[in-house]
Amino acid sequence: MTSPRLTTLALGATMAALAVCSFSAQAQDKPVNLKMSSWVPAQHPLNPSLIAWAEDIKKASGGTITATLFPSEQLGKAFDHYDMARDGIADFAYVNPGYQPGRFPIMAGASLPFLFSNAKGGSAAIDAWYRNYAAKEMKDVKFCFAFVHDPGTFHSRKKITLPTDIKGMKIRPATSTIGQMVTSLGGTNVQASAPESRDMLERGVADAITFPWGSISLFGIDKVVNFHMDVPLYVTPFVWAMNKDKYDSMSAAQKKVIDDHCTSEWAEKVASPWADFEFAGRAKIAALPGHEVYKLTPEQLAAWRAAVAPGEAQWAEGVKKVGGDPKAIMDALKASLAKTNSAL
Known part of the structure; x- marks a missing residue:
């Protein structure tokens, strides 16, 4: 009969040999x-x-x-x-x-x-x-x-409080989905990547941008906009x-x-x-001279929610064109957000 000590030693030797083999395999990669x-x-x-x-x-x-x-x-x-x-x-x-x-x-x-x-x-x-x-x-x-x-919002040269304020404005959207929202509200999209955005605003090609908070300063956009809507828009x-x-x-x-x-x-x-x-950027922007960070009233927020609601139907049409089920897809996203305590 094998003693427990010998069994332990044998097991240890086997594990050591496996480790050596694993290391050798890595070394040969x-x-x-x-x-x-x-x-x-x-x-x-x-x-x-x-x-x-x-x-x-x-x-x-x-x-x-x-x-x-x-x-x-x-x-x-x-x-x-x-x-x-x-x-x-x-x-x-x-x-x-x-x-x-x-x-x-x-x-x-x-x-x-x-x-x-x-x-x-x-x-x-x-x-x-x-x-x-x-x-x-x-x-x-x-x-x-x-x-x-982290959620971004509108940063602009004039104060935006209601969806109707977007009409006639030139806005650099963060994504094509936000671009569709801007268009539906009567605004004009100005396409620019994040690194190009300050220049667009500085030259007056755009009046506003959707951006997260910390990156406003990182990309120098705080030098060309001074109104900031304090709402987790997107x-x-x-x-x-x-x-x-x-x-x-x-x-x-x-x-x-x-x-x-x-x-x-x-x-x-x-x-x-x-x-x-990005989260810390909100307080930094609020502390800058000449900048206004403002909340929306419950009525203003309700107006925004109502105004952007048709965007989901527009998105759904795009999903249907590629054979997807938009309701099942959106329900799955919302369930995933709820599971991680990140739903709005």
């Missing part, structure tokens, strides 16, 4: 360096989160997967990031689906007004929800995760997308490391520092 593209400025709070995410991948892969982050549109314009991930210009790319109207109709539902209350739980919620649709809607890339910024959905060929070229062990870092938990983890930054 071909080194991979990932080109990660982020179009926001180098000092943007999203970038350190992406670097921390990559460092965790390096550790989990035994050093066989490393990454280099290229911020500030070094590899290409913000509007092009989905195609950059598809074509291998970047191995990972930070995508704003709303920059390309009509291309991602399901994801567009997440930027409908008055859905999200916060970005932390909201990022986990949108990721869990969109996983059911990403393989079809974003079939050209490997979907890693989705996330949102969020912008983003996707961290990977080039399929790069993923397919990896070993099974490396693919698992990537899969383990493309989860709802990582979506929330990556989004959280940015969420804190």
Whole structure:
């Protein structure tokens, strides 16, 4: 009969051997360096989160997967990031689906007004929800995760309190969904990526912008607008997308490391520092001389909710055109938001 001590020793030896085999397998994996593209400025709070995410991948892969982050549109314009991930210009790319109207109709539902209350739980919620649709809607890339910024609002040169104030205004919308809202209220859309927005406002090409709070100062937009509606109007959905060929070229062990870092938990983890930054921006803007941060009355808020309600029907038509069930899709998003305590 084998003694308990010998059994323990044998088990320990077996575990050690397995660990050595695992380490050897990692060591034999071909080194991979990932080109990660982020179009926001180098000092943007999203970038350190992406670097921390990559460092965790390096550790989990035994050093066989490393990454280099290229911020500030070094590899290409913000509007092009989905195609950059598809074509291998970047191995990972930070995508704003709303920059390309009509291309991602399901994801567009997440930027409908008055859905999200916060970005932390909201990022986990949108990721869990969109996983059911990403393989079809974003079939050209490997979907890693989705996330949102903290709710944004109108920042403008004149005070906006009612939906009727939008008529005749030129507004840079955050997404195509918000652009449709602006058009329905009688405004004109001015298309510009976040890095281009200050210039548009400075030159008078736009009168207002929809933007999250902290980024107003980060992009210098606080120098050209001074009225800020204090209401969680919308969020912008983003996707961290990977080039399929790069993923397919990896070993099974490396693919698992990537899969383990493309989860709802990582979506929330990556989004959280940015969420804190944007949330803190409200107080900073309010403290600036010459700036007015104002609340809406219950009557004004009710008018906004009524005015934007038709936008969901417009979104639904786009979803139907690609064979989706808009009611089921929106119900699923709202259920996911409720589960993470991020519904408005």
